[in-house]
Amino acid sequence: MSDQWLTIRRELHKIPEIGFKEFKTQQYLLNYIHSLPQEHITVETWRTGIFVFVEGTVGNKTIAYRTDIDGLPIEENTELEYASEHDGYMHACGHDFHMTIALGALTDIVIKRPKDHALFLFQPAEEGPGGAEPMLQSEPMKTYSPDAIFALHIDPKLPVGTVSSKPGLLFANTSELFIDFRGKGGHAAYPHETKDMIMAASTFNIQLQQIVSRMRDPLKPAVVTLGKMQAGTVQNIIAEHARVEGTIRTIHPDSMQLIKDGIERILSGIETRFDCETSVDYGANYYMVHNDEGLVGQFKKSLEGTSIHYVDAPEAMTGEDFGYFLKEIPGFMFWLGVDSPYGLHHSKLNPNEDAISVGIEAVTGTIRSV
Numbered sequence: 514m515s516d517q518w519l520t521i522r523r524e525l526h527k528i529p530e531i532g533f534k535e536f537k538t539q540q541y542l543l544n545y546i547h548s549l550p551q552e553h554i555t556v557e558t559w560r561t562g563i564f565v566f567v568e569g570t571v572g573n574k575t576i577a578y579r580t581d582i583d584g585l586p587i588e589e590n591t592e593l594e595y596a597s598e599h600d601g602y603m604h605a606c607g608h609d610f611h612m613t614i615a616l617g618a619l620t621d622i623v624i625k626r627p628k629d630h631a632l633f634l635f636q637p638a639e640e641g642p643g644g645a646e647p648m649l650q651s652e653p654m655k656t657y658s659p660d661a662i663f664a665l666h667i668d669p670k671l672p673v674g675t676v677s678s679k680p681g682l683l684f685a686n687t688s689e690l691f692i693d694f695r696g697k698g699g700h701a702a703y704p705h706e707t708k709d710m711i712m713a714a715s716t717f718n719i720q721l722q723q724i725v726s727r728m729r730d731p732l733k734p735a736v737v738t739l740g741k742m743q744a745g746t747v748q749n750i751i752a753e754h755a756r757v758e759g760t761i762r763t764i765h766p767d768s769m770q771l772i773k774d775g776i777e778r779i780l781s782g783i784e785t786r787f788d789c790e791t792s793v794d795y796g797a798n799y800y801m802v803h804n805d806e807g808l809v810g811q812f813k814k815s816l817e818g819t820s821i822h823y824v825d826a827p828e829a830m831t832g833e834d835f836g837y838f839l840k841e842i843p844g845f846m847f848w849l850g851v852d853s854p855y856g857l858h859h860s861k862l863n864p865n866e867d868a869i870s871v872g873i874e875a876v877t878g879t880i881r882s883v
């Protein structure tokens with residue numbers, strides 16, 4: 514693989530930035546994009562993202578490729594010489610790989626222009642608060658109005674040289690969940706004069722799991738997980754505030770609404786019973802990733818005669834911002850094998866860089882064949 518892509522990946526890896534704060538990243542990408550021949554390309558920024566339109570030689574349709582560009586608030590623990598220079602932040606989800614692959618594919622497409630137009634989307638804030646939905650509604654997106662869109666995500670569990678996808682559902686509908694409980698705290702020995710928010714939050718937690726077991730259609734899979742709970746100050750004061758944080762995942766979009774309605778009903782019961790106030794915030798919500806059958810078929814076909822190996826992917830309860838694009842534009846997402854012992858969002862994630870050239874080949878091949 515050319516040293517150029519290694520250098521770019523490592524330089525991007527050093528400067529992870531979180532959603533809508535990708536200022537250095539955007540500038541880095543723009544510097545590179547401006548170094549390419551400009552005759553047939555149009556570059557437009559959108560917030561901290563970028564659109565690059567490449568005019569095709571014939572131009573009957575427009576094929577879009579989207580990369581996410583944000584990092585995560587995770588302290589890197591890889592001890593690599595090109596580890597993050599931003600304390601407390603890391604490209605722990607491989608978006609540095611995704612961007613490098615996008616620049617590699619863009620370069621190839623600019624130099625050997627395909628017959629159809631290509632649109633490269635550098636999308637901010639995939640990890641949160643969610644950049645896909647506003648980018649989809651943006652003016653440049655309406656102007657370019659692509660006929661198809663696709664994206665990839667690195668997969669640490671797959672070997673290098675392998676990609677995987679599936680027609681239909683790939684990733685679930687997801688929503689974050691943040692709930693605050695507030696009541697009157699007080700002395701631990703006088704519970705009758707207080708409203709105990711640890712009891713309120715604990716009661717909520719137990720009732721919450723009954724939504725999935727008792728309210729949801731058993732044929733419509735769903736998961737509700739609380740991953741964090743915080744309350745109180747010291748052992749002898751009844752807590753006046755408790756907070757729980759979690760996530761909801763469903764295979765069907767209607768189950769998501771059903772679960773949120775259930776949460777709100779439980780909370781109104783908690784308010785009555787514990788004489789407290791509650792507030793709920795759903796944070797980032799991602800629409801399911803539903804792959805177009807025909808386009809996945811064409812993608813598989815584009816890999817024939819290459820050294821890239823295709824395997825069928827299972828559907829997963831993970832979420833991906835990209836689903837919003839697929840709600841309105843036919844397209845698909847695929848996994849790119851990067852063979853790392855540590856998973857996505859792990860502080861030791863270290864994807865194999867040999868996968869970058871595989872990614873570039875798969876993306877350019879798709880743009881040229883879809």
Ligand SMILES: [Zn+2]
Pocket residue numbers: 606640857858
């Ligand atoms: Zn991620």
Ligand SMILES: [Zn+2]
Pocket residue numbers: 581606607608639666
């Ligand atoms: Zn990611």
